[in-house]
Amino acid sequence: MVVFEESRRLKSLPRKYMSKQAEAIATYEKQGIDIINLGRGNPDLPTPQHIVDRLKEAVDMQSNHGYPPYNGKKSLKQAIVAFYKREYGVDLDPDTEIAIFNGSIIAVAALPQCLLNPGDTIMFPEPAFPMYYSAVKLAEAHLYGLPVKEEDGFLPDYNAIPTQIANRTKLLLLNYPNNPTGAVATSHFFAETVQFATKHNIPVFHDMAYGSIGFDGNKPLSFLQTKGAKEIGVEVYTMSKAYNMAGWRVAFAVGNPSIIAGVNRFVEHAYGNVFGAVQDAAAAALTTDQDCVRQLTVIYNQRRDTLVNGLNKIGWHVRPSAGTFFVWAKVPEGYSSEQFSALLLDKAHVAVIPGEAFGEHGAGYVRISLVSSEERLLEAVQRIKDANILKYQKV
Numbered sequence: 001m002v003v004f005e006e007s008r009r010l011k012s013l014p015r016k017y018m019s020k021q022a023e024a025i026a027t028y029e030k031q032g033i034d035i036i037n038l039g040r041g042n043p044d045l046p047t048p049q050h051i052v053d054r055l056k057e058a059v060d061m062q063s064n065h066g067y068p069p070y071n072g073k074k075s076l077k078q079a080i081v082a083f084y085k086r087e088y089g090v091d092l093d094p095d096t097e098i099a100i101f102n103g104s105i106i107a108v109a110a111l112p113q114c115l116l117n118p119g120d121t122i123m124f125p126e127p128a129f130p131m132y133y134s135a136v137k138l139a140e141a142h143l144y145g146l147p148v149k150e151e152d153g154f155l156p157d158y159n160a161i162p163t164q165i166a167n168r169t170k171l172l173l174l175n176y177p178n179n180p181t182g183a184v185a186t187s188h189f190f191a192e193t194v195q196f197a198t199k200h201n202i203p204v205f206h207d208m209a210y211g212s213i214g215f216d217g218n219k220p221l222s223f224l225q226t227k228g229a230k231e232i233g234v235e236v237y238t239m240s241k242a243y244n245m246a247g248w249r250v251a252f253a254v255g256n257p258s259i260i261a262g263v264n265r266f267v268e269h270a271y272g273n274v275f276g277a278v279q280d281a282a283a284a285a286l287t288t289d290q291d292c293v294r295q296l297t298v299i300y301n302q303r304r305d306t307l308v309n310g311l312n313k314i315g316w317h318v319r320p321s322a323g324t325f326f327v328w329a330k331v332p333e334g335y336s337s338e339q340f341s342a343l344l345l346d347k348a349h350v351a352v353i354p355g356e357a358f359g360e361h362g363a364g365y366v367r368i369s370l371v372s373s374e375e376r377l378l379e380a381v382q383r384i385k386d387a388n389i390l391k392y393q394k395v
């Protein structure tokens with residue numbers, strides 16, 4: 001069999017930590033060892049039944065059997081308009097301010113390629129969702145990372161950015177509620193973002209993948225609620241997390257018409273649009289009763305409390321996250337995050353993701369996900385206690 005060489009661009013893509021970890025977990029499982037996997041970020045609960053039912057009806061409609069309309073169905077765009085108005089009080093023009101595609105990961109890959117030429121600079125807070133690093137590589141861009149710290153609420157400080165860097169930056173990528181830190185943005189931070197981006201003429205891409213998951217009764221803000229935001233940026237919202245529709249592959253971008261036009265063209269040329277029946281089901285999800293979304297957030301909130309309280313009780317001091325389905329936990333003193341994650345897997349049979357998987361500024365932390373039942377989370381806490389590894393022992 002001939003083995004063909006990968007392109008330079010493909011070779012430059014980082015290996016995903018999760019796939020390496022999946023291999024390690026499979027090795028344990030082959031030996032009959034039960035691993036509690038708190039590394040994955042795949043929602044564990046089903047899509048609400050009324051959305052599944054809508055898909056079943058829509059599959060039977062012949063109008064959905066051909067190519068879907070370029071740039072998405074009008075009915076889904078109208079649902080998105082209604083959703084943004086109802087949830088955030090934001091007005092959108094369905095013809096010029098909305099793009100629909102197969103999951104927000106498409107927007108992450110596409111937006112830098114729509115707005116940057118090779119060698120241009122992109123900025124985002126670090127640690128970050130690993131796909132952002134891949135997006136930089138796909139666009140053959142340079143990354144200027146904005147390291148964030150726990151004491152600043154994991155929000156970047158725009159004053160620390162040299163003017164010449166800001167002036168040559170072609171995209172600012174933000175993500176709040178944030179994966180992996182679980183931080184949420186404040187209205188003050190979003191106002192500063194608009195000010196900074198406007199001053200330096202930088203388009204803003206706000207990835208709001210966890211927009212529905214805010215804890216302790218706090219609803220995460222939409223970037224577009226900020227005065228001037230729609231002039232300078234777009235927000236990407238996915239059906240994956242809010243409605244447990246990760247497998248359905250549907251998301252949308254809203255905001256600045258010139259960016260939306262670029263994304264629409266990119267999607268048209270590279271992917272084609274989302275299956276019409278999936279668009280119909282997404283429209284139903286956005287416009288019918290939102291009880292399922294509220295209930296899901298309550299479940300994640302309870303799981304967060306169970307995990308964080310449990311870990312604190314056994315002596316691992318962990319800060320509760322403000323949103324997302326992750327807890328970003330500082331590793332006990334003496335350990336690196338890689339060492340501690342390896343030990344958790346080996347001695348407690350609990351898988352988490354070491355912070356460095358989200359870039360070097362993730363060092364000293366691990367990401368623990370809440371997409372497992374409370375019973376499994378409690379069992380994980382018990383196993384960690386029994387493994388007796390929280391106090392660093394030199395070997």
Ligand SMILES: Cc1ncc(COP(=O)(O)O)c(C=O)c1O
Nearest residue numbers: 103104105129179209238240251
């Ligand atoms: C920050 C962030 N953005 C985007 C995505 C991808 O979401 P989608 O399912 O819409 O492609 C994820 C998924 O884990 C994520 O964590």
